[in-house]
Amino acid sequence: MNPSNYIILSALLFSIGTVGVLVRRNAIVVFMSVELMLNASNLAFVAFARMHGNLDGQMVAFFVMVVAAAEVVVGLAIIVTIFRSRRSASIDEPNLLKY
Amino acid sequence: MIDVPTNTGEAVVFWVCAVLSVLGGIGLVTSRKAVHSAMWMALTMISLAVLYISNAAPFLGMVQVIVYTGAVMMLFLFVLMIVGVDASDSLIETIKGQRWTAILLGLAIVVILVWGLGSSLAGIPAVGLDAANRDDGGNVQALAHLIFTQYLLVFEVTSALLITAAMGAMVLAHREHWKPRPTQRELSEARFLGAEHPGNRPNPGIYARHNAVDTPALLPDGTPTELSIPGPLRARGDVAPVDIEDVHQIEEADSL
Numbered sequence: 463m464n465p466s467n468y469i470i471l472s473a474l475l476f477s478i479g480t481v482g483v484l485v486r487r488n489a490i491v492v493f494m495s496v497e498l499m500l501n502a503s504n505l506a507f508v509a510f511a512r513m514h515g516n517l518d519g520q521m522v523a524f525f526v527m528v529v530a531a532a533e534v535v536v537g538l539a540i541i542v543t544i545f546r547s548r549r550s551a552s553i554d555e556p557n558l559l560k561y
Numbered sequence: 562m563i564d565v566p567t568n569t570g571e572a573v574v575f576w577v578c579a580v581l582s583v584l585g586g587i588g589l590v591t592s593r594k595a596v597h598s599a600m601w602m603a604l605t606m607i608s609l610a611v612l613y614i615s616n617a618a619p620f621l622g623m624v625q626v627i628v629y630t631g632a633v634m635m636l637f638l639f640v641l642m643i644v645g646v647d648a649s650d651s652l653i654e655t656i657k658g659q660r661w662t663a664i665l666l667g668l669a670i671v672v673i674l675v676w677g678l679g680s681s682l683a684g685i686p687a688v689g690l691d692a693a694n695r696d697d698g699g700n701v702q703a704l705a706h707l708i709f710t711q712y713l714l715v716f717e718v719t720s721a722l723l724i725t726a727a728m729g730a731m732v733l734a735h736r737e738h739w740k741p742r743p744t745q746r747e748l749s750e751a752r753f754l755g756a757e758h759p760g761n762r763p764n765p766g767i768y769a770r771h772n773a774v775d776t777p778a779l780l781p782d783g784t785p786t787e788l789s790i791p792g793p794l795r796a797r798g799d800v801a802p803v804d805i806e807d808v809h810q811i812e813e814a815d816s817l
Binding site: 464465466467468469470471473474475476477478479480481482484485486488490491493494495497498501504505508509511512513514515516517518520521523524525527528529530531532533534535536538539540541542543545546551554 | 575579582583586587589590592595598599602605606609612613616617618620621624625628629632633636637640641643644645655659660663664666667668670671674675678679682683684685686687688689690691692693694700703704707708712715719722723725726727729730733734736
């Protein structure tokens with residue numbers, strides 16, 4: 463079991479998350495894809511921590527989790543606010559912002 | 562903490578969880594309904610938690626289960642309930658060819674990352690965290706040591722971040738009342754002056770052969786009334802048909 467397998471798995475998950483962000487139109491699913499990308503990077507940090515015998519990677523993953531939790535709270539509140547005013551969770555709807 | 566870099570048990574755990582997490586990721590991206598996406602993501606999160614634990618990070622694995630599958634997924638599901646469970650994606654592309662371009666770019670990222678990382682990391686043995694954990698007596702203690710010494714400032718800033726996020730969510734989700742809340746008297750007047758019948762609607766199943774909720778109540782002349790059926794059933798067209806023979810039987814029974 464080469465530990466770089468974990469890194470490759472995290473790269474795969476990160477790419478799946480990227481495709482999700484690019485393809486999906488529902489804001490909540492896009493948000494979940496962003497979470498998937500964050501988790502993939504966390505897995506890479508944890509694997510790096512083990513490869514280098516250093517706990518700093520785990521610390522970074524821990525703080526990423528904290529920031530992700532805060533980000534989810536604010537992001538979902540924004541989605542709910544937009545949904546209230548526009549009755550839609552599609553990310554194509556708020557395109558009036560560009561005018 | 563058993564931390565052997567090359568271990569068949571770990572390989573089995575890795576391959577099972579890796580397949581499950583990739584499956585969850587693909588399901589997350591491809592499900593039409595947002596609730597299904599959330600379920601797939603929960604699968605990915607839990608398999609990642611197992612991978613953290615097998616990667617000598619038991620604390621992070623537990624935090625992953627508690628924070629992600631517990632709190633974050635629950636938040637997602639709550640918001641899905643607010644926004645509407647049936648809010649599925651439209652399949653119309655606003656930008657032509659966006660989906661295929663995105664998938665192609667995703668494959669390109671896979672190739673670049675896997676090729677780059679795979680070639681640069683291949684053959685590097687894992688040092689393992691035994692030495693790092695040994696001084697403090699365990700992974701949790703070692704992480705606590707780091708948090709409260711080297712990363713103390715970051716930790717404190719994190720608390721400010723969490724408070725700001727909570728405040729932000731409260732401010733964003735707060736709804737201002739533009740007009741005063743109607744009093745009980747106003748509500749009652751509106752109800753009696755409105756077009757709708759102010760009393761209770763007839764219950765389903767009254768004077769009918771069944772008291773199931775989809776059986777309409779019968780009016781005195783034997784005709785069914787749709788008012789007695791709950792709105793969602795009516796909208797779905799799930800109203801049970803009334804057999805005219807049954808109505809005659811009831812009339813006969815009444816006349817006896």
